[in-house]
Amino acid sequence: MMLFTEVRGLPVLAPEPAGSGPLGTVSSLTVDVGSGSVGHVRFRGGRFGRERALPWDAVDTIGPGAVRLRSAAAPGPVPFHHDLLGHRVLVDTGTEHGTVLDVAFDPRTARVLALFTTRGELPAERLLGLGEYALVVRAH
Template structure:
């Protein structure tokens, strides 16, 4: 399990060239698959600013490792719209407020969202229905 808050800011490096591509600015979550679909980079002037999750080889305490600079520039580009998750209001599908999202835990291998940590308790990632500009929506809790 890995926390989003502890993944932000990590350097993203290539395994083949040992080159730093940038730092993790954020992760984009697809609510349909309930998983991380891409890594958004900051400070990546020479490289892609978004890397598909399937190109990530590992997420450790000190860095996120991708295959190579060449592979990081390729891959799919039809990612869902990125919306901030941390600090966002959390609502049930019926509009009931359930605090704010304090953090999310995800599987560092698959990217599957395991838990949403909120001000009012933890919610299984399997309950995630939507991530929008205004709120994160979950199946009734």
Template structure:
């Protein structure tokens, strides 16, 4: 498992010649089926932004991300920032703030969301928007 906080700042490299494309600034999450869909990175001295689809990654490790050479355009999901988001129940009750998230670097699936009030399994997650991460209120609402 990898943590979002540990990926931020990692270099994004090409295979073989190991050209540095940029540095990870964040990860984009798709709330259906709760997986990382793309890497947002800063490039060059002016720190221009770029987005790389997670499907373009060849490897994700503790020291760098390696992307395959650019191909045709791929659709990238809209970005909503998970880290720092407020956590609300489906009833609108405040449940803290997202501190970090753990994901599987091979499948890109979110394994857990770490909040100021504890850890949330992916089964409790309902949606992520501009204003908050929305969760189920408890185990009674959890669907297997």
């Protein structure tokens, strides 16, 4: 298990033979709420420091020291994204459940395991949708 806050700021490294230094540093992870998993690794780097994204499939390993890529795939267009960290949480009954402090996920499968909010822990199975205004979760 890893936390989003542990991944943010890690260097993104090219596959093993191409040791030309980091491609950038992780700025955030994009969650696909429908599948309940991390879909993209977003990072900043390169000549102009623009944000770029790679699909989770391009990640070989993710650990406490770095995110190592599986292939030298070129970063694609940055997909639409709402950062879960700091996002308001609403229950489908209309009540508020604080804001997201952190997200636990399995670094091997990219599966989201739990959300940690200012009002406690929520299991990932309760995720319903994510929009500009809030993350919506099932009541139970």
